Amino acid sequence: MNNIFSGLHLGLRALETQRKSLDVTGHNIANANNEDYNKQRAIHKASYPYTAPGLSNHGGAGQFGTGVEIERVERVKDQFINSQIFNETQTAGYWNEKQRGLEKIEYIFNEPSDSGIDTAMDQFWNSLQDLSNNPSDDAARNMVRENARNLVDSFQSVESQLVDYKESIDQNLNNAAASINEITTKIADLNKQIVSVKGSGQSPNDLLDERDALYKDLNSMLDVQSREDDQGNLIISADGKQIVNGSDAYELEIIEDPDNADKKILGHKKTGSPINVKNGKIKAWMEVRDTIITDKLDKLNKLAEDMVTDFNEQHRAGYDAEGKQGKDFFAEITNSDKAVSQLALTDEIDNPDGGLAKIAAGNTVSDLSVVGIEKLDSSDADGKFEIDIATNGDDYDVTVTNLDTGEVSSTKTVTEADDLKIGFNAETNSFETDLTAGDFIITANSKGTATVDLGYSIGNGENANALSDIFNQDGNNVKSDFRKIITSVGAESSRAQKMVNNQEVVLKQLNTLDRSISGVSLDEEMANLIKYQQSYAAAAKYINKTEELLDSLMTIV
Amino acid sequence: MRVTNSMMVRNMLDHLQNNLGDLNNLNEQLSSGKLFQMPSDAPIKVADSMNYKAQLNRNNQFQRNLDQAENWLNTTESALKSGTEVIQRARELTIYAANDSMTSDDRKMVAKEMKELRDELIDISNAKLGDSYIFSGQKTGEKPFEVVENGGIGNHVKYNGDSNDVNRRLNENVNMNINLSGDQVFKNEIENINKVYQSLVSTRAEVKSKEYKDITKFNNLLGDAGAAENFKITVDDVVSEVVTFSGDYTGADEFEDFEEVKSHIQKQLDDAGVEAEVDITENNEIIIKSKSSGSDSKIEISQDNFNIIGGNRIVEGTNEAYKGEEIGNNLSEMDASINKYAELRSQVGGKLQRTGNIIDRLEANEVHLRSLKSKNEDADLAEVITELKMEETVYRASLASGSRIMQQSLVDFIR
Numbered sequence: 001m002n003n004i005f006s007g008l009h010l011g012l013r014a015l016e017t018q019r020k021s022l023d024v025t026g027h028n029i030a031n032a033n034n035e036d037y038n039k040q041r042a043i044h045k046a047s048y049p050y051t052a053p054g055l056s057n058h059g060g061a062g063q064f065g066t067g068v069e070i071e072r073v074e075r076v077k078d079q080f081i082n083s084q085i086f087n088e089t090q091t092a093g094y095w096n097e098k099q100r101g102l103e104k105i106e107y108i109f110n111e112p113s114d115s116g117i118d119t120a121m122d123q124f125w126n127s128l129q130d131l132s133n134n135p136s137d138d139a140a141r142n143m144v145r146e147n148a149r150n151l152v153d154s155f156q157s158v159e160s161q162l163v164d165y166k167e168s169i170d171q172n173l174n175n176a177a178a179s180i181n182e183i184t185t186k187i188a189d190l191n192k193q194i195v196s197v198k199g200s201g202q203s204p205n206d207l208l209d210e211r212d213a214l215y216k217d218l219n220s221m222l223d224v225q226s227r228e229d230d231q232g233n234l235i236i237s238a239d240g241k242q243i244v245n246g247s248d249a250y251e252l253e254i255i256e257d258p259d260n261a262d263k264k265i266l267g268h269k270k271t272g273s274p275i276n277v278k279n280g281k282i283k284a285w286m287e288v289r290d291t292i293i294t295d296k297l298d299k300l301n302k303l304a305e306d307m308v309t310d311f312n313e314q315h316r317a318g319y320d321a322e323g324k325q326g327k328d329f330f331a332e333i334t335n336s337d338k339a340v341s342q343l344a345l346t347d348e349i350d351n352p353d354g355g356l357a358k359i360a361a362g363n364t365v366s367d368l369s370v371v372g373i374e375k376l377d378s379s380d381a382d383g384k385f386e387i388d389i390a391t392n393g394d395d396y397d398v399t400v401t402n403l404d405t406g407e408v409s410s411t412k413t414v415t416e417a418d419d420l421k422i423g424f425n426a427e428t429n430s431f432e433t434d435l436t437a438g439d440f441i442i443t444a445n446s447k448g449t450a451t452v453d454l455g456y457s458i459g460n461g462e463n464a465n466a467l468s469d470i471f472n473q474d475g476n477n478v479k480s481d482f483r484k485i486i487t488s489v490g491a492e493s494s495r496a497q498k499m500v501n502n503q504e505v506v507l508k509q510l511n512t513l514d515r516s517i518s519g520v521s522l523d524e525e526m527a528n529l530i531k532y533q534q535s536y537a538a539a540a541k542y543i544n545k546t547e548e549l550l551d552s553l554m555t556i557v
Numbered sequence: 558m559r560v561t562n563s564m565m566v567r568n569m570l571d572h573l574q575n576n577l578g579d580l581n582n583l584n585e586q587l588s589s590g591k592l593f594q595m596p597s598d599a600p601i602k603v604a605d606s607m608n609y610k611a612q613l614n615r616n617n618q619f620q621r622n623l624d625q626a627e628n629w630l631n632t633t634e635s636a637l638k639s640g641t642e643v644i645q646r647a648r649e650l651t652i653y654a655a656n657d658s659m660t661s662d663d664r665k666m667v668a669k670e671m672k673e674l675r676d677e678l679i680d681i682s683n684a685k686l687g688d689s690y691i692f693s694g695q696k697t698g699e700k701p702f703e704v705v706e707n708g709g710i711g712n713h714v715k716y717n718g719d720s721n722d723v724n725r726r727l728n729e730n731v732n733m734n735i736n737l738s739g740d741q742v743f744k745n746e747i748e749n750i751n752k753v754y755q756s757l758v759s760t761r762a763e764v765k766s767k768e769y770k771d772i773t774k775f776n777n778l779l780g781d782a783g784a785a786e787n788f789k790i791t792v793d794d795v796v797s798e799v800v801t802f803s804g805d806y807t808g809a810d811e812f813e814d815f816e817e818v819k820s821h822i823q824k825q826l827d828d829a830g831v832e833a834e835v836d837i838t839e840n841n842e843i844i845i846k847s848k849s850s851g852s853d854s855k856i857e858i859s860q861d862n863f864n865i866i867g868g869n870r871i872v873e874g875t876n877e878a879y880k881g882e883e884i885g886n887n888l889s890e891m892d893a894s895i896n897k898y899a900e901l902r903s904q905v906g907g908k909l910q911r912t913g914n915i916i917d918r919l920e921a922n923e924v925h926l927r928s929l930k931s932k933n934e935d936a937d938l939a940e941v942i943t944e945l946k947m948e949e950t951v952y953r954a955s956l957a958s959g960s961r962i963m964q965q966s967l968v969d970f971i972r
Binding site for chain 2: 032033035039102103106107109111112118122125126129130132133134135136137362453455457458459460462465479483486487489490491492493494496497508511512515516517519520521522523524526527529530
């Protein structure tokens, strides 16, 4: 029955509603600086109206309102923007980590600088030139050896730092798996709470905020897919394997790649199957580890091996300070994949006692691509020779002219079966089929003509000159190959930086949109504050007036 | 669009971050003077810079090579200059000494100076650059000339070097041969001066025939010799039966002149290895001289069937001093040496000019490379400072506006 007391009730409900709305406003203001917080709104609804019963109704106006109540507390959120943010967070995580990885590699290479591999090569080149100017000078020989050691050190320092970095990424992956597990466990717990709150018909707004924030963190680590079921559970899977299902979380762990036992990858603990990560920080780490660092190491190893091969070949073509044919300068590389770590001077050159004299600075063959010369240790062969190589099917025809006497030897065919080697006796100017008997051994390398001087004097620095040519400016050589590595690191890193910037812009835009919709505006909240306060005051006034009505009624009695 | 406070704070922070980033960039450029620090800042420019740096390094090395080559050439040139002076002085002395009216004391004095000149020339030939003998070919560790004790007139020094070229790389693809072989430059000259010196201090033994009126008289003396006939000659106790005359000297085999006689005898002496020399005087006397000199040199003729020199008795040669004329014979060789030195000096001078040109080119190239490198990597200070000022202004403005707007909200107006 609509009577005077129902007015008190109406006023009371109004007071309560305005006060609760003030609470929501207060909650909003309190969370104004919470980045993950989404603005909440108390949705007012007129409470169920009172209909006067028909029999006693004297035809008066019908349905009197009974005041206001809060229908629900709404969380203001645009789910479409939200899911975009999750997606872009994956890509941002990927590029951020990739850029950091590449930047680290740049620091490791430390170019351009005065202490990197490039400078070490320049210094080595300089010392070889100095040696060619002063082949008899032990100081010049010493500089060559020291600079060679320095070059080896520079190579190895870069290599070991790259390898260390690669190993540190495995550690990173372990930590990442642990933090993913922590996140999924928390999300599973939240799922449980959310379902129970929802079941009681209320809105678990703050729990949803927390779950969204955790899910966003998860997205920055790897690419995950999710859907929300009817009860409000967030069901998450990665590469088709469930990691959160309702209140259960399934852990991830680092396992060995079934295709490559040396490689550590992310796996699903419950099923034991690998997870193929396509985006996020984890993808970036694995890419840096498996592709980028490996590629640089391969290139560095190739470079070192080429350098050793070319340098040794040229070194063997020259004569040392004692007039003996040069041996290897760098120790032989037996494993191409470990060329840099195997980089070292040979024991002979490294020997503090007499090693300097072993540097083959003197004499050289005019064109090593045509012919290789090997003088036996016991040989005292002397003189200048011109060696002509002509093709003969798959074999080579060799003719030798003694330039001192003008005597021309007969033409001899050398075959693959003999390793294209043939002995030659300088004395008789004739070929010796028995290699050991020859005064010197000719190796036919390709068609052409080359001259060779077997005599030796200490003032000859031609081979040092030829050795320095390995580090020449033009064409394909050690230096330009190294520069290619630096340029490729730089270009990749530069691209990653641009992508990071792009991704930042995209995320910023999305976040701005998100905050525009869900963020707390203090002005708005202030206005609400005043609005609800005024309403509260008015409701109080209404109760006051109702009370006066009652008072006046009471005075009659 | 609805604008919220957190949006504004975030945007302002983003912008401040950007401004600070730009400021940091410019500050790095200013403090390092370089446009980039890392390859990723400008990959292509970094590669270019590394290239320029390497080229500069090579350029500097070539300049060092050139300096050393120039030193070498200058040392060669000054050795040649001193050498020329020595030879000129020797030539003057030879002219002075080529005079029979000199007393033996005069000769001794000239000889003394001649000996000094010879040793000086050996010293000059031993010129060194650092540790290297520059006239030894590639055997730079060895003294080019070694004095042969008791080597005789034409055999005073032995060349220890080789004839190989010493090359220097002076620029990309430019190699230059910078040495002269001591063998070609000094050997003859030293021997020549030694010869004059020896001629001045020594005597040598000689035998002389009687005067022949003309070649017909000599031919008639031999007549139709028919079977081989010879005379015996002994030099320093080495006996040889060498000089043979056979044939019809009044008919088919007659000598045209005494020069022919001289070469006939000389050839046979040489073939048999007898150390003696044949000469014909103006008066058609035949002289056979021992080649060795010194007071103990000896020459004897015996069994002279034709009585060309002394008949069947033994003729001992007399020890005589070298004649002025003989000493003077060395002048032409000295003239040739002086010419040769002038030629060598102009050759070395030409090389020096070439090295000078290359240095000019390298220096010009260096300037060019430096400016390219600088353009490529150095920050333009004026530009950077201007930009820095601008960025600073923007940064201040954003700070100021941020601080103002942040402070205000409706809260300020609700009492």
